Amino acid sequence: MRKYFDPFRLAALSGAAAFLVACGGGGDAGADGASSEGGADADAAPAIDPATTGTVVGTVTYTGSAPAPVSIDMSEEPACAEKHDDAPMRVPVRVSGDGGLANGFVYIKEGLADRDWGPPGGDVTLDQEGCEYIPHVMGVRAGQDIEIVNSDGLMHNINAGPELNRGFNINQPTNMTSTRSFARQEIMIPVRCDVHGWMEGYIGVMEHPFFAVSGEDGTFRIEGLPAGDYTIGLWHEELGEREMVVTVAAQEEATADFTLDDSTAGTASLGEPLVIHHSHAAGAASR
Amino acid sequence: MRAFAGALALAAAGIVAPLAAQDADHPGKAAYDKWCAGCHGVEGDGQGYGAEYMLPRPRDFTQALYQIRTTESGALPTDADILRVIDEGMPGTTMPGWRDKLTRAERAALADYLKTFSRFFETEGTPEPLDVGRALGGGEDGIAAGREVYERVECWKCHGDAGRGDGTSAPDMTDDDDHPIRPADLSEPWTFNGGGTVADIYMRLRTGLDGTPMPSSSDLIASGVASEEDLWNLAHYVRSLGPERFPEPAEVIRAGLVDGDLPDSPADSAWADQERFWVPLVGQIVVKPRWFAPSVDGVWVQAAHDGEALALRLVWHDPSESPSEAWDVWRQAVESMMQPQEGDPAGPGLPDAFSVQFPAVMPDGRELPFFLGGDARRPVYIWHWSATEGTREVFGRGLDDTRTLSGGAVTARAEFEDGKWRLVLRRPLDSGDDEQRLGFVTGEAIPVAFRAWDGSNAEAGPRGSISSWYYVHLAEPTPTSTYAYPVVAAVLAALLGLFLVRRAQKGYARGGAEARPAPAGAA
Numbered sequence: 012m013r014k015y016f017d018p019f020r021l022a023a024l025s026g027a028a029a030f031l032v033a034c035g036g037g038g039d040a041g042a043d044g045a046s047s048e049g050g051a052d053a054d055a056a057p058a059i060d061p062a063t064t065g066t067v068v069g070t071v072t073y074t075g076s077a078p079a080p081v082s083i084d085m086s087e088e089p090a091c092a093e094k095h096d097d098a099p100m101r102v103p104v105r106v107s108g109d110g111g112l113a114n115g116f117v118y119i120k121e122g123l124a125d126r127d128w129g130p131p132g133g134d135v136t137l138d139q140e141g142c143e144y145i146p147h148v149m150g151v152r153a154g155q156d157i158e159i160v161n162s163d164g165l166m167h168n169i170n171a172g173p174e175l176n177r178g179f180n181i182n183q184p185t186n187m188t189s190t191r192s193f194a195r196q197e198i199m200i201p202v203r204c205d206v207h208g209w210m211e212g213y214i215g216v217m218e219h220p221f222f223a224v225s226g227e228d229g230t231f232r233i234e235g236l237p238a239g240d241y242t243i244g245l246w247h248e249e250l251g252e253r254e255m256v257v258t259v260a261a262q263e264e265a266t267a268d269f270t271l272d273d274s275t276a277g278t279a280s281l282g283e284p285l286v287i288h289h290s291h292a293a294g295a296a297s298r
Numbered sequence: 299m300r301a302f303a304g305a306l307a308l309a310a311a312g313i314v315a316p317l318a319a320q321d322a323d324h325p326g327k328a329a330y331d332k333w334c335a336g337c338h339g340v341e342g343d344g345q346g347y348g349a350e351y352m353l354p355r356p357r358d359f360t361q362a363l364y365q366i367r368t369t370e371s372g373a374l375p376t377d378a379d380i381l382r383v384i385d386e387g388m389p390g391t392t393m394p395g396w397r398d399k400l401t402r403a404e405r406a407a408l409a410d411y412l413k414t415f416s417r418f419f420e421t422e423g424t425p426e427p428l429d430v431g432r433a434l435g436g437g438e439d440g441i442a443a444g445r446e447v448y449e450r451v452e453c454w455k456c457h458g459d460a461g462r463g464d465g466t467s468a469p470d471m472t473d474d475d476d477h478p479i480r481p482a483d484l485s486e487p488w489t490f491n492g493g494g495t496v497a498d499i500y501m502r503l504r505t506g507l508d509g510t511p512m513p514s515s516s517d518l519i520a521s522g523v524a525s526e527e528d529l530w531n532l533a534h535y536v537r538s539l540g541p542e543r544f545p546e547p548a549e550v551i552r553a554g555l556v557d558g559d560l561p562d563s564p565a566d567s568a569w570a571d572q573e574r575f576w577v578p579l580v581g582q583i584v585v586k587p588r589w590f591a592p593s594v595d596g597v598w599v600q601a602a603h604d605g606e607a608l609a610l611r612l613v614w615h616d617p618s619e620s621p622s623e624a625w626d627v628w629r630q631a632v633e634s635m636m637q638p639q640e641g642d643p644a645g646p647g648l649p650d651a652f653s654v655q656f657p658a659v660m661p662d663g664r665e666l667p668f669f670l671g672g673d674a675r676r677p678v679y680i681w682h683w684s685a686t687e688g689t690r691e692v693f694g695r696g697l698d699d700t701r702t703l704s705g706g707a708v709t710a711r712a713e714f715e716d717g718k719w720r721l722v723l724r725r726p727l728d729s730g731d732d733e734q735r736l737g738f739v740t741g742e743a744i745p746v747a748f749r750a751w752d753g754s755n756a757e758a759g760p761r762g763s764i765s766s767w768y769y770v771h772l773a774e775p776t777p778t779s780t781y782a783y784p785v786v787a788a789v790l791a792a793l794l795g796l797f798l799v800r801r802a803q804k805g806y807a808r809g810g811a812e813a814r815p816a817p818a819g820a821a
Contacts (some may be wrong), residue, residue: 168511177372177373180514182515185450206456208470
């Protein structure tokens with residue numbers, strides 16, 4: 012996969028595109044016209060007038076047949092097993108009674124003016140409890156501190172494997188906290204613990220603050236969006252990516268409901284590595 | 299939005315040009331393409347034609363993830379870090395050192411060329427090496443304290459209680475490209491990817507090995523979970539798990555003559571009296587299916603005889619006692635990546651095994667049987683031990699032409715503990731003039747070769763570890779005259795000494811007090 016996909020090209024490409032949009036006056040995003048110069052002074056970012064913004068709400072629904080949950084053998088970590096009332100399960104597609112799909116990462120993919128969205132805000136927490144990542148899927152701003160907490164008191168390593176950012180692999184043998192951040196926008200960064208092969212989490216890193224993770228009932232809400240037309244992206248670890256266009260009007264709620272079914276399942280899934288198979292016949296014969 | 303689309307097209311035109319084309323004139327490219335691309339790929343993506351035979355896989359340079367660094371986890375390596383691995387290679391992997399094969403300028407150019415495979419070297423700025431100060435701790439107390447740290451920070455979860463890479467989390471470990479990868483056998487520091495000194499180990503503890511499951515422990519210091527001295531002591535402890543001096547392969551295995559009972563249990567303390575010899579083992583790559591990812595990398599051999607029988611004690615490291623349900627996930631991972639090229643998958647249930655091979659008859663002159671299973675003209679005689687099927691004797695005229703001999707008097711006792719097999723094989727010296735079973739004669743250099751199989755590493759038949767020919771030499775009973783010489787020599791030396799002392803005393807007495815030399819002059 013990497014052979015044909017150079018993340019830097021995409022990053023540079025989108026960066027260059029954003030620059031041209033700004034210079035060319037991509038004003039149909041409907042911002043208040045006060046877009047700042049590439050974040051020269053983050054603290055001085057002008058506030059967006061709330062009167063000019065609207066909200067996107069929606070529900071992610073899955074109508075297909077969800078893959079069966081896989082039970083996790085936590086017998087090697089009784090301290091973790093004890094924290095689970097029910098037998099611990101890996102639930103790759105978590106669907107509520109009426110079809111709401113949890114753990115979908117929803118974000119504004121296109122349509123935002125190039126402006127400084129202000130400082131990334133306070134810390135966000137990625138907890139390790141019961142030998143699981145809590146939350147399983149999360150979004151952060153580029154540069155925002157992530158407090159990585161070990162609440163289990165036993166050895167975890169936190170191995171983040173981004174492609175556009177630099178990763179890390181931290182040893183946390185007991186209750187402790189480590190702070191890390193990612194510099195660039197990236198969808199999505201997988202996080203794993205090599206000691207407990209079932210542990211996996213995903214972090215979306217965004218330049219702007221307009222993103223959300225669908226809850227247990229599949230709903231999400233993104234507030235404070237300047238009025239305008241947007242492409243909204245949806246990422247799910249098993250079901251891949253979707254997008255839709257939505258128009259946001261000031262002081263109104265626009266609806267963006269995603270419905271996923273079996274027929275589209277598995278496309279461009281980032282949850283599983285793609286493997287390129289090469290022909291080695293010639294190489295092998297010549298050895 | 300039209301501007302956006304236009305920007306996309308412009309950007310695409312400018313940026314999508316392949317990296318390699320930009321670097322066609324790089325001074326490191328020629329050497330890279332000639333010496334490195336076969337494994338690491340012309341584009342630096344770790345997909346060279348040899349890559350699929352290797353475990354661990356060659357590094358993919360496009361993500362700029364380097365295992366051996368002096369920088370914090372996630373940071374780029376320094377130029378010196380990259381050069382070091384080119385110079386010294388990576389022990390325990392297929393990566394050789396190039397210090398003696400390429401000039402200094404060529405190696406420096408190579409190091410620079412590797413950086414062109416990833417844009418991170420343009421975006422991340424110059425990496426800063428960690429300042430780790432001078433070594434702390436050590437000594438017996440430090441090693442004991444290091445053991446406590448080993449337990450407290452749970453190194454054993456992956457590396458195992460005795461450090462032999464057999465921890466509970468070991469069987470399903472993968473690297474950043476989801477290829478199976480083993481935790482290091484900490485008792486074999488000569489196989490450590492980044493070097494086996496205490497300082498090397500400490501640096502790996504601090505930096506982690508990016509791209510592998512081995513994390514950085516620097517945050518332990520920052521958060522007060524462990525001190526720098528704790529981590530230094532941990533490094534001292536890890537180093538203490540291996541022998542003080544890295545073993546040198548021995549040509550001749552000396553079998554001592556035992557007075558009394560020959561030790562036949564692997565745990566018999568009498569083995570401590572016998573010298574141990576290191577025989578390195580390598581993957582079998584002579585015949586197909588070849589095996590580039592062997593599990594067993596050497597065997598410690600001890601030999602003893604009592605004039606009646608020969609006993610060999612063979613000790614080798616293997617993280618899994620096979621067949622092993624816990625390690626089946628590893629076997630499947632290895633088979634899925636190694637199998638398609640050569641031969642059929644072996645499947646589950648393979649046992650660990652070990653064989654000792656002799657010529658069927660002592661060779662005339664120096665011409666030995668083919669080391670790998672003998673040949674039509676010069677057959678071999680093999681003791682083949684299996685963890686599930688016990689021991690049999692085999693007569694072979696090549697790997698494809700073997701038959702099990704009936705009867706036989708080879709006995710085996712084996713024990714497995716904490717990633718280590720200890721096996722004692724024993725047989726009477728005399729084989730009763732059998733043309734297919736070599737008889738052992740004292741005082742002769744008897745050719746011997748070894749093979750090992752780790753069932754959980756999908757090893758059986760040609761897939762496994764092998765050695766070339768070595769020799770085992772059975773000590774001859776010492777003739778009585780041997781004991782007389784030292785006694786005679788000692789008596790003569792004593793007499794001579796007495797004579798000299800007497801003479802000196804007489805001379806001193808005659809010289810008198812006034813002729814006494816100054817004490818300094820005596821020197």
